[in-house]
Amino acid sequence: xxxxxxxxxxxxxxxxxxxxxxxxxxxxxxxxxxxxxxxxxxxxxxxxxxxxxxxxxxxxxxxxxxxxxxxxxxxxxxxxxxxxxxxxxxxxxxxxxxxxxxxxxxxxxxxxxxxxxxxxxxxxxxxxxxxxxxxxxxxxxxxxxxxxxxxxxxxxxxxxxxxxxxxxxxxxxxxxxxxxxxxxxxxxxxxxxxxxxxxxxxxxxxxxxxxxxxxxxxxxxxxxxxxxxxxxxxxxxxxxxxxxxxxxxxxxxxxxxxxxxxxxxxxxxxxxxxxxxxxxxxxxxxxxxxxxxxxxxxxxxxxxxxxxxxxxxxxxxxxxxxxxxxx
Numbered sequence: 021x022x023x024x025x026x027x028x029x030x031x032x033x034x035x036x037x038x039x040x041x042x043x044x045x046x047x048x049x050x051x052x053x054x055x056x057x058x059x060x061x062x063x064x065x066x067x068x069x070x071x072x073x074x075x076x077x078x079x080x081x082x083x084x085x086x087x088x089x090x091x092x093x094x095x096x097x098x099x100x101x102x103x104x105x106x107x108x109x110x111x112x113x114x115x116x117x118x119x120x121x122x123x124x125x126x127x128x129x130x131x132x133x134x135x136x137x138x139x140x141x142x143x144x145x146x147x148x149x150x151x152x153x154x155x156x157x158x159x160x161x162x163x164x165x166x167x168x169x170x171x172x173x174x175x176x177x178x179x180x181x182x183x184x185x186x187x188x189x190x191x192x193x194x195x196x197x198x199x200x201x202x203x204x205x206x207x208x209x210x211x212x213x214x215x216x217x218x219x220x221x222x223x224x225x226x227x228x229x230x231x232x233x234x235x236x237x238x239x240x241x242x243x244x245x246x247x248x249x250x251x252x253x254x255x256x257x258x259x260x261x262x263x264x265x266x267x268x269x270x271x272x273x274x275x276x277x278x279x280x281x282x283x284x285x286x287x288x289x290x291x292x293x294x295x296x297x298x299x300x301x302x303x304x305x306x307x308x309x310x311x312x313x314x315x316x317x318x319x320x321x322x323x324x325x326x327x328x329x330x331x332x333x334x335x336x337x338x339x340x341x342x343x344x345x346x347x
Contacts, residue, residue, distance in 0.1 A: 097148055100155045100179055101126050104188045104197035105333050111185055111198050112208035116337040118229065123333060124177075124188065124197055131159045131175065136229055153179045205332040209339055215327075217338040219292065220244065220270060222328045223282050231275060232341055244272045247347040255318075257297045260311045264319040267295055276342075285321075290329070293321040 106121025108114045116123075118136045125132035130142040147158035157175045176191035186199040198204075205214060221227075235242060247269050255261045271281040284292040298317035304310040329335075 095150055095153055095179065097128075097150065097155070100150075100177065100188070101128065102186075103200045103331070103333060105200045105336075106195060106197055111183075112204075112336070113340070115232075115340040116200075116333050121195060121197065124190070126157075126177075131157055133175075155179065200333045200336060202329075202332050205336055209336060213339050213344055214335055215286070216244065216246065216270060216344065217335050218327050218330060219282065219284065220272070220276075221330060221334075221338065222325060224272075224276065224279050226330070226334060227276065227338070227341075232337075234275075235341070241341065241343050242273055242276045243343045243345045244270060244276070245345045245347060246270055255297070258311075258314065261315050261318055263295065272342075287324075290327045292325055292327060294323045294325065296322040298322070 102125075104124040104126075106117045108117045122133045122135055129145055131145055132142060143159040145157055145159050149156040149158075155177045157177075159173055159175065178189040178191070180187050180189065180196075182196065186204075188197045188199075189195070190197065249263050249267050249269065251265045252262050255263060265285050267283050267285050269281055269283050283295045285295070286292050295318065298314050300310070300314055300317070302313075304313060
């Protein structure tokens with residue numbers, strides 16, 4: 021009995037140690053797992069941060085490099101005003117085409133569309149509208165009064181810069197017309213030939229369209245011959261009579277030469293002084309006296325003329341329908 025009590029009073033060796041070991045393992049596992057997850061999160065932040073920064077920099081760079089879209093300048097009615105023509109061939113290097121093309125004129129208050137055989141009627145503009153580069157004109161067509169500038173009363177024109185040239189494209193016939201103002205004339209044609217054309221037409225008149233057609237049918241291009249004499253050079257009508265100043269001679273061939281040559285000196289302001297053989301009706305006893313009288317009269321010039329400017333398209337057409345020959 022005593023021994024039995026002694027045995028029962030001894031504590032069990034493994035009753036408490038087992039649950040403590042399992043709890044520690046679970047706790048340690050949780051701590052280690054949490055630590056590992058925390059460590060991985062930090063690593064991901066370190067990796068993702070520079071990548072996000074790079075993406076941001078790339079986006080900013082793309083944004084910087086994106087080209088700016090320049091807006092077209094807003095057009096006004098002034099941009100559409102002027103005279104516009106068509107050409108038989110290369111613009112400004114061939115005659116005006118009066119068969120396929122009309123001549124368009126747009127002013128502040130009127131619209132014209134005509135060929136060179138027409139009477140120049142005006143169609144009053146009643147309303148103007150501009151959308152981007154398109155002009156819409158509402159005009160009084162006046163068809164009942166014989167004016168056929170606009171069959172519908174509404175005309176649309178698209179303004180463009182074609183090959184460096186200012187152009188209007190008509191919605192009525194689909195044709196492209198080129199600007200022909202005084203500025204265009206001076207820009208695309210020789211100033212000396214502009215002067216010769218104006219002087220010739222002032223003195224001899226503007227050649228008729230029928231005359232130009234006849235030359236074209238016969239495949240002829242008339243020559244206008246230009247030469248000069250310096251002051252002191254003898255005249256062609258009398259060797260003893262000399263030119264008092266530098267002069268220009270202009271002669272032409274064929275039907276263009278009905279009124280003879282032109283001898284002149286430009287005096288500025290669109291004016292010229294003409295020189296021609298004086299007609300002396302008085303009886304002069306000696307040759308020396310005759311030469312003195314004729315020279316005195318010749319020095320005065322035979323007249324003064326103001327040169328007509330003509331419409332730019334008339335001058336441009338003349339220049340391209342003749343040959344200027346320089347001697």
